[in-house]
Amino acid sequence: MKDRKITGWKSGVAALAIAGALGGALASGLATAQDAPESLLPPGFDDPAPAPTPAPQPTAAPPVAPAPGSVTAPAGAPANPTGSNSAPSLGNLPDVPQLSDAERSELPSLEELEELSTDELDDLLGLKPQYDIPPAARRSLAQVGVLAPSEGGLATNSLTNQPERLVKAILAGTKGPLVSRWGHIMVRRALASRLETPDGMNPVEFAALRAGVLNSLGEFTVARALVQDIDTGNWNEALTAEAITSYIGASDLVGACPAVRLNRSGTESPQWVMLSAICNAYAGEGALASRQLNTAQNEEIAPEIDLLLAQRYAGAAGRGRGGTTVEWDGVEEITPWRFSLAKAVGETIPATILDSALESPSGSYYKLAGAGASAVPLAERLPYAEYAATRGVFSASALVGLYSELYNNEGVGGDAAQRAARLREAYVAIDPNARITAMRGLWGEGENGFAGQIVTAYAAARIPPAKQSLDDASQLIGSMLSAGLDRDALAWNAFVEEGSLSWGLLALANPNAETASITGMDGFLSNDASQEARKSAFLIAGLGGLGRLPGGDVSGYGAQIGVDFDRQTRWTRMIQRAADVNNTAMVSLLAGLGMQGESWSQMTPVHLYHLVSAMSKVGLEAEARMIAAEAVARG
Numbered sequence: 001m002k003d004r005k006i007t008g009w010k011s012g013v014a015a016l017a018i019a020g021a022l023g024g025a026l027a028s029g030l031a032t033a034q035d036a037p038e039s040l041l042p043p044g045f046d047d048p049a050p051a052p053t054p055a056p057q058p059t060a061a062p063p064v065a066p067a068p069g070s071v072t073a074p075a076g077a078p079a080n081p082t083g084s085n086s087a088p089s090l091g092n093l094p095d096v097p098q099l100s101d102a103e104r105s106e107l108p109s110l111e112e113l114e115e116l117s118t119d120e121l122d123d124l125l126g127l128k129p130q131y132d133i134p135p136a137a138r139r140s141l142a143q144v145g146v147l148a149p150s151e152g153g154l155a156t157n158s159l160t161n162q163p164e165r166l167v168k169a170i171l172a173g174t175k176g177p178l179v180s181r182w183g184h185i186m187v188r189r190a191l192a193s194r195l196e197t198p199d200g201m202n203p204v205e206f207a208a209l210r211a212g213v214l215n216s217l218g219e220f221t222v223a224r225a226l227v228q229d230i231d232t233g234n235w236n237e238a239l240t241a242e243a244i245t246s247y248i249g250a251s252d253l254v255g256a257c258p259a260v261r262l263n264r265s266g267t268e269s270p271q272w273v274m275l276s277a278i279c280n281a282y283a284g285e286g287a288l289a290s291r292q293l294n295t296a297q298n299e300e301i302a303p304e305i306d307l308l309l310a311q312r313y314a315g316a317a318g319r320g321r322g323g324t325t326v327e328w329d330g331v332e333e334i335t336p337w338r339f340s341l342a343k344a345v346g347e348t349i350p351a352t353i354l355d356s357a358l359e360s361p362s363g364s365y366y367k368l369a370g371a372g373a374s375a376v377p378l379a380e381r382l383p384y385a386e387y388a389a390t391r392g393v394f395s396a397s398a399l400v401g402l403y404s405e406l407y408n409n410e411g412v413g414g415d416a417a418q419r420a421a422r423l424r425e426a427y428v429a430i431d432p433n434a435r436i437t438a439m440r441g442l443w444g445e446g447e448n449g450f451a452g453q454i455v456t457a458y459a460a461a462r463i464p465p466a467k468q469s470l471d472d473a474s475q476l477i478g479s480m481l482s483a484g485l486d487r488d489a490l491a492w493n494a495f496v497e498e499g500s501l502s503w504g505l506l507a508l509a510n511p512n513a514e515t516a517s518i519t520g521m522d523g524f525l526s527n528d529a530s531q532e533a534r535k536s537a538f539l540i541a542g543l544g545g546l547g548r549l550p551g552g553d554v555s556g557y558g559a560q561i562g563v564d565f566d567r568q569t570r571w572t573r574m575i576q577r578a579a580d581v582n583n584t585a586m587v588s589l590l591a592g593l594g595m596q597g598e599s600w601s602q603m604t605p606v607h608l609y610h611l612v613s614a615m616s617k618v619g620l621e622a623e624a625r626m627i628a629a630e631a632v633a634r635g
Contacts, residue, residue: 143195144226144230145192145226145229158583159583171209174593176217177218178391179597179602183623184391184393186591192225195585207226208242211227211242211243220246223242224243227246248337251369251372253278254279254282273292274307289314308324332353333357334354354366372388378405379412379416399454399455403419407420407424427462436476439472440472442455457482457485473502474500499523501524504520505633507539508632513547525557530635536561538632541565541605542608544557545612545613546624546625571590571594584618584619587618588620594611603631603635
């Protein structure tokens with residue numbers, strides 16, 4: 001089929017022409033219809049006829065001979081009301097539309113019509129529905145989100161009366177990632193909550209902004225769930241773009257098909273053309289999908305590698321190009337499209353290209369997308385999942401589950417299998433010292449060390465506190481707190497030395513608001529060997545925000561380490577104001593805005609102080625304690 005676009009005007013012409021043909025057939029059928037409708041009610045259900053008025057009997061008239069050539073009506077036939085022999089009148093029927101020669105030349109031929117898919121034919125005739133669900137099942141836009149207050153979500157009216165411009169600015173300015181794992185978890189909860197739209201803002205625009213932040217945080221499955229809470233017929237261009245991003249990131253291209261079939265906002269982009277072909281293949285129109293991809297390949301609308309991967313993916317529907325050979329020669333970079341399709345169809349990305357992508361500034365995207373892709377081999381998926389856990393995308397239990405799969409898979413070897421074996425030893429070894437030794441092999445340094453702490457959190461909670469294990473106490477406590485096991489960690493309170501790192505972590509994590517001791521503070525500050533005394537600065541910020549510093553002397557302790565906690569910025573004033581009016585959602589979103597960065601080295605103690613203080617005021621003290629403890633452990 002030749003490349004041809006049917007514009008809205010041309011589709012109207014085609015629909016008009018076909019409607020005209022139907023109109024002519026209808027008129028010919030009506031010419032033979034009965035003169036008046038016939039009652040379908042049973043006898044006795046009709047309106048009673050009025051009693052007839054007696055009238056004088058007419059005098060019989062002499063018969064009149066019929067005119068030559070006339071037809072005599074049979075006995076009992078109704079008289080012709082018009083007094084003529086013509087067909088009965090049917091009123092003013094619309095004229096059949098007439099097309100000009102130019103308009104006729106633009107109509108598709110029969111061969112072209114036969115090649116159109118059902119959706120394309122509906123588009124041509126103007127029959128395509130705006131919605132894919134019946135009116136009674138359509139959802140309201142009054143509240144959008146997937147986490148109700150009864151399920152742990154924030155209050156639905158949290159942002160209703162907030163300034164529209166401020167909410168837009170916060171969401172548009174949050175591009176992720178966040179330095180804190182617990183901060184990420186808190187912001188995800190706020191973004192996924194079922195919320196009413198701020199006054200003056202379009203609900204679909206509000207959802208698109210929230211989905212954009214979730215995508216930037218690597219929360220593709222949550223973003224997908226959020227956009228799916230809105231009927232596809234209501235999507236605008238921005239929400240459609242974020243939805244496609246989430247579907248690609250979640251390796252769920254077929255899930256995007258309702259949007260591709262109902263929304264035509266991106267029909268000119270190469271990615272949309274390839275998605276349309278894929279959706280046609282999974283709708284049972286494999287031959288059409290093959291033609292579309294062949295045409296796209298002939299016209300070179302996208303790089304060859306993208307089209308080949310699309311052909312492989314479409315061919316997996318059962319017909320077409322399932323055996324397409326994908327050639328990586330000449331490919332120098334990876335893209336989200338290539339990564340998602342390659343992993344979905346089991347195509348191996350050359351190591352040089354993949355490693356380059358993982359080490360690039362956008363490398364976190366591929367790690368987070370790979371962590372949730374079940375088609376990725378387990379051994380390859382493990383480092384992705386560990387990175388996702390450090391970001392807050394993966395929970396500790398999800399990471400343990402992945403390690404368990406690795407351990408039970410005899411086909412996996414190498415470092416991944418060794419780490420899985422160590423984790424099993426950390427849980428099941430009889431001797432506590434043997435369990436701690438296994439954990440040391442997982443903790444390591446840097447991000448890998450933090451991932452090791454997360455996966456050993458529940459194993460660490462099973463270690464009985466003892467003086468002979470104090471050398472590992474800070475790691476064990478940090479491990480437990482990475483999964484929020486604060487009460488298990490507090491079992492070490494009677495054993496740790498005052499002023500040690502373990503003491504500082506427990507002073508922050510303790511759910512009972514106790515003032516830290518002066519001796520402990522002085523000992524911590526004097527023993528701190530971290531760069532620029534960052535652990536001390538974060539401890540002061542955390543305890544000060546929680547109201548646990550001796551004498552509440554935040555400025556005095558700050559002066560000892562050279563930090564001015566009285567300094568104010570526009571962000572600190574905004575989050576303090578949100579806390580003063582007890583708005584949990586605004587505090588959560590502003591906290592996310594202020595925690596953006598790749599590592600804790602990008603977080604200032606002043607920001608941490610105001611963040612912890614504001615969160616404590618609005619009922620987020622548990623999250624505030626975990627964020628402060630994480631800052632000290634990782635700072």
